[in-house]
Amino acid sequence: MKFKRTERIGAIVKILSDNPNKIYTLSYFTNQFNAAKSTISEDLLVVKNVFEKLHLGKVITISGAAGGVKYIPKTSKAENEEFLMELCEKISDPSRVLSGGFLYLIDLIYDPTIAAKIGKIFASNIDYTEADYVVTMETKGIPMALMTAKAMNLPLVIIRKDIKVSEGPTLSMTYVSGHNSKVESMSLPRKAIKPNSKVILIDDFMRGGGTIQGMTGLMNEFGAEVIGTGIFISTTSPSNKMVQDYISLIQLGVKDDKIIVEPNLKTFKDEYRNEDLENSELGIELEDEDE
């Protein structure tokens, strides 16, 4: 089948966009579209422009034997702010406050579009270059953790609260949940994480940091290292948390008996990733091996 230029470009955008961080070789596209390498190289230049003009992320070239082209999702600071401001407004709706002072948020954090956006923001602001897994603890963080794993092109690992005999030998440990100072347990099958791995932790909520600290401890039992942590909502109090190195998208506080919900961009190391990309970017001039 022959494709027109416009069709090839549409198709390449679809393939790259559906598979962030996956490397596609030039040959993959030449086979797919029955086109010359020089033609595909020109197409990729246009594709690169589309992503940049619309601030959808970067399309970069990886040279070398395992080389090719890949799409890195990247949200802009302005886009993050706009999205988080809208979300904060929704969260601030008084009808969300339940008796006991709890906030009803599951309609938002289970929403596939919101979860996908949160995933892209985490992937844009946490350095996962060396990461092997995205790890979360059931249940409410799973949708955003899955979407983060999708954007980072990494496998997802879900820590369970009770031991599942159906998953084979399991490593369990206890931790103190900050919320009610209760001792809780978490467990993960032995097979879930390979030794010497590097992981990104994702969770929906952090008060004192006890859960993240527990997860970090569990990771260490697996011989794995936590190299980044993304939290959806963190509370202003206690200000002294058990975990220091994390980014949180939204901060939740109480002032004069009123709930204050604000974007928390100050925890973002917003620029490092942009810079990294500029440096590692080699342009889209793929080598034409035929010549």
Place this chain on the structure above:
Amino acid sequence: MKFKRTERIGAIVKILSDNPNKIYTLSYFTNQFNAAKSTISEDLLVVKNVFEKLHLGKVITISGAAGGVKYIPKTSKAENEEFLMELCEKISDPSRVLSGGFLYLIDLIYDPTIAAKIGKIFASNIDYTEADYVVTMETKGIPMALMTAKAMNLPLVIIRKDIKVSEGPTLSMTYVSGHNSKVESMSLPRKAIKPNSKVILIDDFMRGGGTIQGMTGLMNEFGAEVIGTGIFISTTSPSNKMVQDYISLIQLGVKDDKIIVEPNLKTFKDEYRNEDLENSELGIELEDEDE
């Protein structure tokens, strides 16, 4: 900012592909790209071709006041078979059999790429035209249910196994889990589902059907109707399940002490959706209101 035709097409593909089943008006694109309606109409024709030529789904036109264009993900039968055959091969790996006869599958079903593909297959073979929610029960079905909800552009609802006081008034009920004939409980906040809703159930595993029957009962307590059920793996035994109307992607059986894992396409009403689309499709000739 001005866009070239190739850039507009790439951008439209990205927007539609990232937001399945979301209706975009012609004006949305004319504003976005600062282009005439006739220009965008031509672009959409090309986009439609890209999706059809590559069997990525359909781009259809909706006429009327709330009209516009939307992308409906659709996997082909051949593609489903190939994907499920590969998956069955992985599942059949003897190293996956744990003591107690359990199968270790979480690395597969938590994989974002696999979950996304499963979601697209469910969305291609379950009629969700009237559906309001995708509903699953924690934990292992969540990734595939989220991806199904994403493909269907529906909110996701997660039934919990224990009652969460932090979610407000909650409806709970007990059910008999087929696996060990144990009485288990499930619960869902009152606010999670509006009365008179129609829902699609998604779960990762079905033996006797007790869980799905329980979920159906819980939905009825919410005044909601189950209009479709998608299961990832169902077992051959018992052949007489408590639930009749479902599709399952993979069938798992035991023959002469050997585990048999096979694609289960016979439960698919594979063609109806294709036909529906052909019928409802009005072509991409969007009306130009200016003329």
